[in-house]
Amino acid sequence: MIKKFLIFILAFTANLFLINTVSAVCPVCTIAVGAGVGFSRWLGIDDMISGLWIGGLTVSLIMWTIEWLNKKNIKFKGKNLLTFILYYLLIVMPLFYFDIMGHPLNKVWGVDKLLLGIIFGSVFFYLGSFYYEYLKKKNNDKAYFPYQKVVMPVSSILILSIIFYFITK
Secondary structure (H helix, E strand, C coil), rough: CHHHHHHHHHHHHHHHHHHHCCCCCHHHHHHHHHHHHHHHHHHHCCHHHHHHHHHHHHHHHHHHHHHHHCCCCCCCHHHHHHHHHHHHHHHHHHHHCCCCCCCCCCECCEHHHHHHHHHHHHHHHHHHHHHHHHHHHHCCCCCCCCCCHHHHHHHHHHHHHHHHHHHHH
């Protein structure tokens, strides 16, 4: 158990040193969300909470991909919508296929816990990113504090994780 944790910490810190630019949702944010997904599954945390982090990671990847396509000047009709649909298909369909999602006893409010978490995580991660951009514009295109771009979307998922923990307890 300690060995897994040390490998996780080492991989996380190594990735921080490889980051050299900031993107739509910065790499640190994406790594934090990815770490949340791996950590929650590893610790046996409820699927609804894991889903929050999967949803956040998905939105982060979508935003990164769209920004990358824009930087490469790749344009086609429906690019953003197609990127959105493809990422969710690539993530959700295997979860159904391998019976990780869809079990009749793994539901809350009539919806699969993992799917519900993915939906909430996606929405709130996006809202955290959107709110960061809104506040930055109000402040002459400057963040109010260091790493605000990371803190806002990730903290929205963290707060939801705590709330969902008590819901599923």
